[in-house]
Amino acid sequence: MLGEGILKGLTETAKNFFGSYFSAERLTTVEYPEQRIAPFEATRVFPFLVYDAENRDGGGPEWEAGLRCVACQICEKECPPKCIYIEKSKDKKLDYLGKAQYYPARFDIDISVCMSCQICVEVCPFEAIKMDTKFELSTTDRFGGLLLDREQLAKSNEYYHQIHSAEATAVDAKLAIEKTKFDAKAKVAAATAIAKAAAVAGEGA
Amino acid sequence: MGLSLDLREQNLKTIEEIKSAIEAAVPGAGVEIAANPSPSGQVSLRVEPSHALAVAKFLRDDADLKLDYLSNVTGVDWPESLEAVYHLYSVEKKHGPVVLRMHTVNRSDQVELPSLTPIWRSAEFQEREIFDLYGIVFTGHPDLRRLLMWDGFKDHPMRRDYVDPDDFEYEPTAHDEVLKRAKSHKDRDQGSGNREQMAGTA
Amino acid sequence: MILAETKAKELEGWNRQAVIEPKGDGELLEVAMGPHHPSTHGVFRMDVALDGERVIRLKPVFGYLHRNHEKIAEGISYLGSMPYTDRLDYICPITNNWAYALAVEKLTGQEVPERAEYLRVILGELTRYQNHASSIGFLIQEMGASGTPLMYAFREREKILDLFEELTGARMMVNYMRFGGCRVDASPGWLDRTRKVVAGLAAFVDEFERLLAGNEILMARTQGVGVLRPDLAVNAGVTGPMLRASGVNYDIRKVDGYGIYNRFKFRVPLGDHGDVYDRFMIRLLEMRESIGILEQALKEIPVGPVMSPTAKLRGFRPKPGEAYGRIEAPKGELGFYLISDGGPNPYRYRVRPPSLINLTVLEDMCLGHDIADVVLIFGSVDIVLGEVDR
Numbered sequence: 001m002l003g004e005g006i007l008k009g010l011t012e013t014a015k016n017f018f019g020s021y022f023s024a025e026r027l028t029t030v031e032y033p034e035q036r037i038a039p040f041e042a043t044r045v046f047p048f049l050v051y052d053a054e055n056r057d058g059g060g061p062e063w064e065a066g067l068r069c070v071a072c073q074i075c076e077k078e079c080p081p082k083c084i085y086i087e088k089s090k091d092k093k094l095d096y097l098g099k100a101q102y103y104p105a106r107f108d109i110d111i112s113v114c115m116s117c118q119i120c121v122e123v124c125p126f127e128a129i130k131m132d133t134k135f136e137l138s139t140t141d142r143f144g145g146l147l148l149d150r151e152q153l154a155k156s157n158e159y160y161h162q163i164h165s166a167e168a169t170a171v172d173a174k175l176a177i178e179k180t181k182f183d184a185k186a187k188v189a190a191a192t193a194i195a196k197a198a199a200v201a202g203e204g205a
Numbered sequence: 206m207g208l209s210l211d212l213r214e215q216n217l218k219t220i221e222e223i224k225s226a227i228e229a230a231v232p233g234a235g236v237e238i239a240a241n242p243s244p245s246g247q248v249s250l251r252v253e254p255s256h257a258l259a260v261a262k263f264l265r266d267d268a269d270l271k272l273d274y275l276s277n278v279t280g281v282d283w284p285e286s287l288e289a290v291y292h293l294y295s296v297e298k299k300h301g302p303v304v305l306r307m308h309t310v311n312r313s314d315q316v317e318l319p320s321l322t323p324i325w326r327s328a329e330f331q332e333r334e335i336f337d338l339y340g341i342v343f344t345g346h347p348d349l350r351r352l353l354m355w356d357g358f359k360d361h362p363m364r365r366d367y368v369d370p371d372d373f374e375y376e377p378t379a380h381d382e383v384l385k386r387a388k389s390h391k392d393r394d395q396g397s398g399n400r401e402q403m404a405g406t407a
Numbered sequence: 408m409i410l411a412e413t414k415a416k417e418l419e420g421w422n423r424q425a426v427i428e429p430k431g432d433g434e435l436l437e438v439a440m441g442p443h444h445p446s447t448h449g450v451f452r453m454d455v456a457l458d459g460e461r462v463i464r465l466k467p468v469f470g471y472l473h474r475n476h477e478k479i480a481e482g483i484s485y486l487g488s489m490p491y492t493d494r495l496d497y498i499c500p501i502t503n504n505w506a507y508a509l510a511v512e513k514l515t516g517q518e519v520p521e522r523a524e525y526l527r528v529i530l531g532e533l534t535r536y537q538n539h540a541s542s543i544g545f546l547i548q549e550m551g552a553s554g555t556p557l558m559y560a561f562r563e564r565e566k567i568l569d570l571f572e573e574l575t576g577a578r579m580m581v582n583y584m585r586f587g588g589c590r591v592d593a594s595p596g597w598l599d600r601t602r603k604v605v606a607g608l609a610a611f612v613d614e615f616e617r618l619l620a621g622n623e624i625l626m627a628r629t630q631g632v633g634v635l636r637p638d639l640a641v642n643a644g645v646t647g648p649m650l651r652a653s654g655v656n657y658d659i660r661k662v663d664g665y666g667i668y669n670r671f672k673f674r675v676p677l678g679d680h681g682d683v684y685d686r687f688m689i690r691l692l693e694m695r696e697s698i699g700i701l702e703q704a705l706k707e708i709p710v711g712p713v714m715s716p717t718a719k720l721r722g723f724r725p726k727p728g729e730a731y732g733r734i735e736a737p738k739g740e741l742g743f744y745l746i747s748d749g750g751p752n753p754y755r756y757r758v759r760p761p762s763l764i765n766l767t768v769l770e771d772m773c774l775g776h777d778i779a780d781v782v783l784i785f786g787s788v789d790i791v792l793g794e795v796d797r
Contacts, residue, residue, distance in 0.1 A: 244728075
């Protein structure tokens with residue numbers, strides 16, 4: 001009969017409509033902002049700089065002293081839309097391994113340009129820049145409000161553990177391994193230096 | 206794994222056989238083989254523009270080749286000339302690609318090439334795009350006008366020597382080159398969009 | 408406007424499907440179905456010359472979303488172009504990434520590990536499914552269904568996008584493929600969740616078919632409308648579901664056998680008439696075939712690395728040469744043509760956009776039909792402006 005297809009279709013619609021009162025499968029609306037979905041472990045929005053609160057070389061506030069970034073500018077070069085702007089410092093400070101490294105005097109990310117591609121995270125050799133998950137960042141300042149500077153970008157390692165716990169644990173493990181390797185090498189180097197100095201002193205005597 | 210079948214496996218003739226077939230069918234065609242040193246194995250045939258239409262018709266209608274599907278037309282900007290590259294496949298025989306190339310005489314005033322739209326209609330929009338972005342004039346095209354840029358636009362954006370017009374409105378966080386050019390727009394009435402300009406330190 | 412001036416006589420011999428002359432005298436009404444339009448799938452304009460309600464001439468005008476992606480790619484490295492390819496056909500970022508990675512792998516002769524190939528197939532077929540679901544949903548929406556089938560399609564799409572977000576970190580702009588494999592490995596938990604989602608996809612296609620395929624209004628509006636002849640389709644370079652709806656058996660997954668597609672058993676649905684109804688049904692049937700491929704791939708996926716050990720992330724300089732790599736994207740043949748001069752940036756980077764080339768025949772399909780049919784025919788071409796304009 002004419003209209004049979006339409007009636008069949010209407011039964012499907014009715015199933016969905018009445019079903020939405022009974023099964024969560026059919027009612028998928030999440031009433032944002034009263035309800036929110038928890039972000040996934042891997043979710044990425046905009047970058048942020050990681051700082052370690054324990055690394056306190058140099059004066060100044062905690063976030064400045066503990067920044068892992070050594071201003072190598074690899075992320076600036078690899079960033080596709082060129083939204084990162086780095087100025088290297090003139091002096092050096094000690095990093096978590098005890099080596100003297102430069103640090104960024106200025107590190108700006110323009111998040112109105114950033115496209116969240118996460119290439120900066122991939123190429124950073126120092127685990128210094130990672131992806132944040134905050135996206136409610138609208139501002140009424142049209143020009144400078146979306147340009148995040150060093151202070152706004154620096155977030156602690158504990159925060160990193162909160163938002164990406166598996167990733168942060170893996171990064172911490174990797175950095176711990178590097179520290180043990182570095183310490184072992186330093187001990188060997190110190191031992192050889194002492195031995196050499198003793199040999200020289202022995203000859204001199 | 207991951208690489209498509211090369212010409213031999215597909216039952217398509219080798220590039221030398223295709224060249225001799227073309228020269229047999231279109232005498233004086235002036236077809237050369239252009240090498241491709243990469244591992245992709247896609248060797249191309251360079252064709253003289255004067256005989257391009259006859260060569261194209263032969264490639265489309267020949268019983269062995271039957272290259273009835275023009276997949277891609279590309280424009281390239283080389284230092285001495287402009288080039289159009291055509292990738293041909295066969296839907297009937299399921300083989301390909303056969304790559305044709307044509308060069309213009311120079312980049313400034315002699316930029317005509319024959320259009321292959323009468324042979325393969327898929328060149329219609331793609332040749333219009335090359336005209337728009339590179340400036341190659343395809344003689345014999347039914348409707349040669351700009352495709353992506355607006356009709357009154359001058360200049361050809363994809364050329365290597367193209368300079369952006371200096372009429373951008375504002376750059377919120379300009380630095381380096383862009384800041385230098387934005388400074389000249391200090392007095393535009395949209396208000397200064399640059400942080401340093403607002404602070405007066407530009 | 409150039410429209411009313413183009414005489415019908417001038418178009419003969421250009422392999423046009425039909426040449427329509429207006430009845431009677433008087434002027435043709437020229438309508439700009441302008442860029443700001445709810446049914447044009449983006450910023451797209453069609454200049455239509457009408458005789459009453461019949462379309463006499465139709466010219467598509469686009470370029471409103473032109474970002475000159477090809478020139479941007481000449482200025483950044485090969486890896487840096489990967490996130491820009493996400494934004495070409497923004498409904499199917501995975502297949503864009505895959506086509507670009509394939510072209511670069513052809514250029515350098517790079518091998519891809521097996522697990523990465525399986526992951527590519529799984530994500531590619533999930534993308535095809537959600538693209539076809541959205542495409543059908545939008546087509547029905549333009550017919551006046553006020554969004555109900557569209558929202559049902561988007562419910563399924565949400566499940567797939569959640570899978571993408573869990574794996575790659577972003578729902579749409581995934582930036583997942585790399586030259587030599589995939590960026591991130593899939594955990595066993597992700598594969599289990601994918602199997603659960605795939606198990607529910609077939610039920611949705613059944614529901615969609617029950618809702619729509621027998622619907623008399625749909626059949627009356629789409630059957631016989633926008634017919635595309637197969638020889639014109641091949642000559643105009645049309646690919647994808649539009650070509651197969653006209654009866655031409657050309658699916659790049661079968662022809663080229665790129666990746667590991669020759670390991671999977673799947674059929675290629677073909678249409679008889681080449682009208683809008685056939686294109687709609689082809690997409691439904693391809694959704695079913697995608698489910699079949701997904702089930703096979705999820706069963707057979709091996710363990711192993713997902714990046715080739717010879718792949719380089721930074722300092723990637725392929726040797727001089729060129730390559731053209733193409734895949735069967737959900738919209739048609741998506742190809743990337745790369746010319747390398749040995750430097751870190753490509754010398755020439757060209758995207759072969761299926762949506763743009765499928766639009767070549769828009770005028771031919773619409774001639775003689777009413778203007779209300781133009782929206783349907785245009786919707787059945789299934790374009791995305793990000794790809795048309797790049």
